[in-house]
Amino acid sequence: MRHWLIKSEPDVFSIDHLAKVKREPWSGVRNYQARNSMWKDMKPGDLALFYHSNAVPPGVAGVARVVGDAYPDPTQFDEASEYFDPKATKENPRWWLRDFEFVEKFPMYIPLQEMKEDDALQGMVILQKGTRLSITPVEAAHYKRVCKLGGGKGK
Secondary structure (H helix, E strand, C coil): EEEEEEEECCCCCCHHHHHCCEEEEEECCCHHHHEEEEEEEHHCCEEEEEEEEECCCCCCEEEEEEEEEEEECCHHHHCCCCCCCCCCCCCCCCCEEEEEEEEEEEEEEEEEHHHHCCCCHCCHHCCCCCCCCCCCEECCHHHHHHHHHHHHCCC
């Protein structure tokens, strides 16, 4: 099993939204590296830290699980969507997604600054300068440490 960090703006889609709907397609990713992680590297059952970006403060709010196989992101075909891609076709889709299901909301939110100050999290991708990807891999030790900081089970 691999671990990930997925970002979402809480006013658009938060851990509370995921808890309410239980399962959600992770659509709208328009970065090739993040797309490839979902399309080729993620597997059903992988766990992801749910990170609130553009929040005050930004940080990790809980855990989600990858559900099912990758499939074409339907927003790429929808001309009314902000994620429409005129180069994508049903025969040759450019963007892929995975569904995620709610696992848990942490009792304690872990702000980015707290993560930066934790020596056990050194090397975590989200903490590296210039990292703006919406999906990043997370080492098992970092995943466990963040879950511990949040008071969660992480399972």
